[in-house]
Amino acid sequence: MTMHLLAKSDVPRFLSALSGRFEMYGPQVHPESGDVFFDLAADGSRIRLDAPIPVNSPKFAVFPHWERILSYAYDRENKEVKIIPEDLVRPKALVGVRACDLTGLLCFDRFFLGQEFVDEFYRAHRRKIFIVSVTCTAPFPQCFCVCTDSGPYAAEGYDVNLTDLGESYLLEPGSEAGRALAAELGLAEAGPDAARRRDEAVDRSISLFEAKAVENKAWISRAVNRLTTGFVKNETWEYIGKQCFECGACSFVCPSCSCFNIEDVNRQSGGTDRLRTWDSCSFEGYARMAGEHNPRRPVEDRRNKRFFCKLSYSQSKKYLRPGCVGCGRCVRVCPGDIGMTNVVTAIRRDITG
């Protein structure tokens, strides 16, 4: 595969070429708070390839927080119903996607497209997506992708991957569309030492990641083993349950959480929208049925399901890997201090309160 060099001074031209044919999504720095959000960019030049890891994952671009999946109008007088499918296909470029978040998207692909049924709404979003991933040449304090085999360098799933080599990016096309873009921009071919410099950058990054992961106590594989074999004490789940505020933030920031709710909402002007919204298994009403029977009422019953879903072997089969991609966002947002790494620690040490 031919690799190219993208001079940093050429990044605006690169972004502008994508802007011409895609809605642009990427990391942007909030002017006041300084926080980085992965968001729709009004203008491609606002995307910062060198920004720190965004507080949110890019999953909303293919799986929106809420969206209309269809609408209908029922005229009860004349008994006529009109069902209108939604056109969800819009070409989007996701630029500056980190390896962990890209792994999350690949989990989505396997789950939404690769099971018994295909999720047509997801497929519509996914059909025309162009992905520019970036190698993380240094970890952020929350990160542990080296423990979950999902970074810091993306192995697959991108159209173009960029690795910062100092004065320029190494641009590796991963698809026909990526190759076409490189050709169209007339980018110089990378010299024979480029791959070596990339590997050095990745190796250096991994060694820095390892230090972070030790600090994070992210020994995921041990927890995978204990969850899969069921050797987690009830008291440990009760402790985790007690810490949970049931806010759902962990699910919402997670690159691989994909539970959703569906609700029909009547418009003031007549007609009904069928909305699909993000949901979280931490919510009390998640499994509650009509008639109030709730098989998952106790919070610890709901909490252990999330970690079971992320880490147990049987659940991992749906993604062909563990569901956790090591982005560390749940650790950052959890007000009860039971983000993934803390739960892993609790499971490993049988912490019970």
Place this chain on the structure above:
Amino acid sequence: MDMTRNAAAVSLPVPAEITQIREEIEDVKTFYFRFEDPELERSFPIRSGQFVMCTVFGAGEFAVSLPWSPEQDRRHLSVRSVGKVTSALHGLRVGDKIGIRGPFGNGFPFAELSGRNLIYVAGGIGLIPLRSSIVHALLHREDFGRIILLYGAKSSRELMYRPNIEEWRKRDGFETYVTIDRPEPGWDGETGFVHTLIEKANVPIENTTAFVCGPPVMFNAVIGELSRRGLKDDCIISTLERHMKCGIGKCQHCAIGRTLVCTDGPVYTYKQIKTLGETI
């Protein structure tokens, strides 16, 4: 929109017209319907034990088991008014439209049941998801050994499908036992909980499969009695109910442990149910 499987009715509900409504018992009505699309009306292949997602326009969508037998019955759904959407359904009249997605789920494993005794044990509206299976078994009577229905409800007013039961009772080779919890004036049938009928019917254990469906208390009592008599866990079949939003294994609301009721179920053996690792 591009549909890969069962093109019409996976992602989008297809319209159907309510052609008849029958009051069954308090809060339960049966809605007969036909599809607007003549192609679907001609062929909407289901397996006994599957379910559909039913849209009540303007209210929402709910999962509901299929009581009809494709070989004999007109299509219908029997629904208890219990929440927002089902009570909106109960407000509909003949001629109104509903939407259907499906059918979904695995269905009863009839291919493995040939030659066996079939015991149907139902409590209250638990008879609804077993109805199509009973009709199927009766239509293929020669394929099975003894066929026994043990049915119980709190009172005679809460017995589902009474005309059907009377009709089945007259059939040769169909043993019917019906009980209500307490004696009441005018009731000359059995009284007591449904699991006591297992003894009265002298239920066979060898070469037997039991279908059990009803509220949790009844379910546990029946399973306990059948197990005590030696019926193996993998010879007990039930169909589970869960909050469902998509029907196709994506929304995850119906997860029980490692299984999804919508695509792996809703029909499970008791052996499978015991390994789910979560309350049913």
